[in-house]
Amino acid sequence: MAQHNDLGRLGEDLAKAHLEAAGYEILDVNWTHGKAEIDLIAYKDKVIIFAEVKTRTGNGFGEPEDFVDLRKQKLLANAADEYIYLMDHRGEVRFDIIAILFNDKINYKLNHIEDAFWPSADTL
Template sequence: MTVGRQRLGRWGENKAAAWYVQRGWEVLDRNWRGAGGEIDLVLRRNGTVVFCEVKTRSGTAYGHPAEAVDRRKQQRIRVLAAQWLRQYQGCAGSLRFDVACVQNGRLEVLEGAF
């Protein structure tokens, strides 16, 4: 990944994290690495833990950011979430999987995306 793409991705993750924090969510982890990948954001509020995949695009050439979170990616995130939960036992009540899409500077959060 190029430095420019890394910066864009980090900017999108910061924007998504700020959106959650403004709504009362606590950021438990950022860029948590497990076997087979990473989870961009892990958040908690009122006993609910959210695993959030952040996709950032600078334009529309590659479609909507959510399109990049296909079934294979969803399954990988579920496996990583299970690893995270094993590491941090007792941290969750209910679980949710969100996708935060940042495109042309605009943020759209798809709550319960999968």
């Protein structure tokens, strides 16, 4: 497996552990619909949370969360719509980003950004 895939998987594992420790119930991991993949789908306080995990080893090109562009937001929103439909969820939803920045092979900073974005009419 490519090194960036290993890093991504590690980031997703760290993000999942973070959410679980904070009392979230993990509903799905790497849920796909069409061309979109939602890294983590969680549930807490009657809200479904769609979390995009971005893991990087440096921020020379920007912070990890900067890489969730409008195209990615649109893909996530479309996949989330399908998930909500399939689960017949009638409550609130939220889109979070969990950004993980490693400063060496062991030490990292995790930034959980709640309500990181809300798909607007022009992204759907």
